[in-house]
Amino acid sequence: MQFTWKAAMxxxxxxxxxxxxxxxxxxxxxxxxxxxxxxxxxxxxxxxFSRRQAETDxxxxxxxDKTYWISPERAQFILSxxxxxxxxxxxxxxxxxxxxxxxxxxxxxxQQSQHYAALLGDRWQKQxxxxxxxxxxxxxxxxxxxxLGYHIFCYLDGGVNAAKDFQAxxxxxxxxxxxxxxxxxxxxxxxxxxxxxxTVLIAKIAAENExxxxxxxxxxxxxxxxxxxxxxxxxxxxxYEDFEETLLEYPEAWEAWLYLHKIMSxxxxxxxxxxxxxxxxxxxxxKQLLLDKFTYLSYPL
Numbered sequence: 001m002q003f004t005w006k007a008a009m010x011x012x013x014x015x016x017x018x019x020x021x022x023x024x025x026x027x028x029x030x031x032x033x034x035x036x037x038x039x040x041x042x043x044x045x046x047x048x049f050s051r052r053q054a055e056t057d058x059x060x061x062x063x064x065d066k067t068y069w070i071s072p073e074r075a076q077f078i079l080s081x082x083x084x085x086x087x088x089x090x091x092x093x094x095x096x097x098x099x100x101x102x103x104x105x106x107x108x109x110x111q112q113s114q115h116y117a118a119l120l121g122d123r124w125q126k127q128x129x130x131x132x133x134x135x136x137x138x139x140x141x142x143x144x145x146x147x148l149g150y151h152i153f154c155y156l157d158g159g160v161n162a163a164k165d166f167q168a169x170x171x172x173x174x175x176x177x178x179x180x181x182x183x184x185x186x187x188x189x190x191x192x193x194x195x196x197x198x199t200v201l202i203a204k205i206a207a208e209n210e211x212x213x214x215x216x217x218x219x220x221x222x223x224x225x226x227x228x229x230x231x232x233x234x235x236x237x238x239x240y241e242d243f244e245e246t247l248l249e250y251p252e253a254w255e256a257w258l259y260l261h262k263i264m265s266x267x268x269x270x271x272x273x274x275x276x277x278x279x280x281x282x283x284x285x286x287k288q289l290l291l292d293k294f295t296y297l298s299y300p301l
Contacts, residue, residue, distance in 0.1 A: 014282075014283045017282055018283065020039075020040070021282045024036070025266070025291070026257055027039055027251075028268075028277070028293055029178070029179045030176060030178055030179050030266050030268070031178060032178040034273075034277045042251060042252060042257075046253075046257050046258060047258075049253050050255050053086070053087070056085060058091045058118075058119055061085065061088045061091050061212055062209075063088060063091070063211055063214055064211040064212065064213045065214060066213050066214060067215065068216065069219045070216075072099070073149075074197070075150060075151050075152075076151055076191075076196050076198065077151070077152045077187065077196055078199050078200075079153075079154060079187065079198065079199070079239075080154075080155055080156070080200065080202060081155060081156055081256070082157050082254065083250075083254050084203045084205050084212075084250070084253045085203045087115075088212045088214065090102070091119060092201075092203075092214045093153065094119065094124075094127055094128065098151055099127050099128070099129075099149055099150045100128050100129070100150060100151055100152075101130075101142065101150040101151065102128065102129070102152075103130075103131045103132070103142070103152070104133055105133050105134065106132050106133075113130065116128045131145070139193070142194075143194055146196065152187070152196075156200070156239065157254075158184075158264075171183060171184055171265070172185060172236070174237050175237070176244070176266075177244060177247075177248075178268055179267050180266070181260070181264040181265065181266050182265045183240075188228075188231065188235055189229075192232065193228060197220065198218075198220040198221075198235070199216055199218070199219045199220075200217040200218040200219070200243075201214055201215070201216060201217065202214075202215060202217045202243075205250045205253055218239045265296075277293070278292055278293055278294050279291070280293060284298075287300060288300070288301040289301065
């Protein structure tokens, strides 16, 4: 019997099925996976990994250093992705004496403060500074903190709390995997204007009881481009191309699959979409809707 979404949705709550429906659209655009059962398996794996990552005590991370282009003394931009045990990246940095300035959404600042207090104890306020990501004067405040020796740390792929921030900014479309995504790259513009080095770090997936390897995914140290626009257009593509190889090895470890439709608007060639795999049903506030997964538009039944 052919596997259909009508049969599959019976095993989910209304919210869980709705979350899966949008996840399904995300991976269909970027991974080219059209089979619903394979999408379901990947969704379960992504949910399980996300929970395992969140429940891991960051103070007990066993870390291995495979970095070469960064040092605590020279302030630069250090970027990462919500991939793997991604909380290990800032944990690695602060444990090795880096001072971090982290732009975060206002609504999660308290939560982040508590996280670093647990990680560093009483000294956390001397080593970590938070700035409101929505602050219109953010550039000048980042420059001030870098002059004081703080590295700027942030995640390139935003987060579940960053959807409003992404919607408010002008986004640029770049090729990614089997399709394309829209990204913000204001942080790259700031690095160019301040003439600071950029290093992208990632926490590689480790086997149980093995150390999490922190390594460099990309590095840029000579801003020889004539304009910020040319620099950010070029380097953003390089970063995401470098990320593709790691992502394809462990696709379930990228947390952004769960909210990609909110922040990066995935798209792909309509010619690769069979008509039978575009439409799927879900419920919202007890109303039944049909989602066109290609356009992310929904229609009432």
